[in-house]
Amino acid sequence: MIEIKQLKKIFNQGTINEKTVINNIDLTINDGDFISLIGANGSGKSTLLNCISGALIPEQGNIILDGKDITLDSQHARAHDIGHLFQDPMAGTAPHMSIEENLALAAKSGSWLAKINENDRNRFKKILSELNMDLENKLQVEVGLLSGGMRQALTLVMATINVPKLLLLDEHTAALDPQSADKIMQLTKDVVEKNNLTCMMVTHNMQSALDYGNRLLMMHQGKIIIDLNKQEKEKLTVNDLRELFKKNSDTELSTDRMLLV
Ligand SMILES: Nc1ncnc2c1ncn2[C@@H]1O[C@H](COP(=O)(O)OP(=O)(O)OP(=O)(O)O)[C@@H](O)[C@H]1O
Ligand SMILES: [Mg+2]
Structure with a gap:
């Protein structure tokens, strides 16, 4: 189980470019959760994953993996427990x-x-x-x-x-042609189910976010504004999700590439 407590990531702290990208996030990821994570460009999805994998060290808060505080552990020290896939197939x-x-x-x-x-x-x-x-x-x-x-x-x-104890997937099919992307999504589902993996997958495809996993999170401006369980997300359509976003963020989902799919 992963517990994230009061996590804050600030870039360029103390300069005029200071930006809080993760803003006091609290999140518990249960063993066996397959979370799909969506949110507009720049909402902080990759930064959250990078804090969990150790690529970035947060300014505040704690990340606890199976009872052990790993917040300040190096990426290398966490690599055995946390797998991380990126958009670029050459990374890794x-x-x-x-x-x-x-x-x-x-x-x-x-x-x-x-x-x-x-x-x-x-x-x-x-x-x-x-x-x-x-x-x-x-x-x-x-x-x-x-x-x-x-x-x-x-x-x-x-x-x-x-x-690994946790598999992080950051738009890992986004750079592939549609056929290969489908194949990799199917393989992902198979490998997660076969090994009973705990997984957090960022996708900009709202339909994939509804189709895959037992939980759906949506981020907006460094916060988690939607957290749905399997039953809640099962009955939703992409349009419902868009409406929910509008209601919970006071923003129209208009300039976002999530609309493209
Ligand atoms: N190393 C960095 N230094 C300064 N700002 C950064 C850095 N990395 C990310 N940011 C900024 O933090 C914000 C969140 O970025 P992040 O990459 O986490 O968003 P995202 O939700 O993954 O977006 P996308 O859908 O485009 O991948 C953006 O405004 C981005 O410009
Ligand atoms: Mg990203």
Whole structure:
């Protein structure tokens, strides 16, 4: 379980560019939650994920993972417990290394220089074969040569190979063509269900936010303004969500790229 208490992230503190991007957020993420997180551009979604993964250190507040305060822990120290995927399929992989070397790096958390043996290869092949992308027959291929969809599938496998306590997905399908994006969403659902992962997924696709997960959060100006459980979100349409946003934020959802989908 993750508890976020009174979290505040301020950029450029003490300068004329000072900006509070996360504004006193309180949030409890329960084990097994699959949260979809939506909100306008600049509402603080990525910053929230970055505070949780340790890429950013907040100015105030606490992040507690299974009873341990990790607020000030380095990103590296949290990497074993928290997987983080981004829009760019190249983020998180070593493009000049082969698929099996990347997987070994992820599986062995740094001690990747240890020789990859047949047991490793068989394990990797089994995991990759579940993707149905023929990657199990490409273990020696450099990752930089794969398509965006294949790379993002591999990144998903790498982030979950050691079963993290929390998986953070930051618009991880947004840079892919529609077909690959659908495939990666399906794989995401499968891997989350199979491993009973706790997951927070940012999406700008309001329909995906309604379709996936057991909980829906919406951010606005650094705050969480909507928090819906499975039953509540099941009966909603994209239009209802838009109305709810308007009611809870006093703002029209008009200049936002969420409207595009
Ligand atoms: N390193 C930084 N320094 C200064 N300001 C930043 C920094 N990172 C983000 N911001 C600002 O913080 C605000 C929130 O950014 P963030 O990336 O968290 O938004 P987001 O909800 O993920 O938006 P998007 O939908 O565009 O990805 C924005 O106004 C952004 O310009
Ligand atoms: Mg973002």
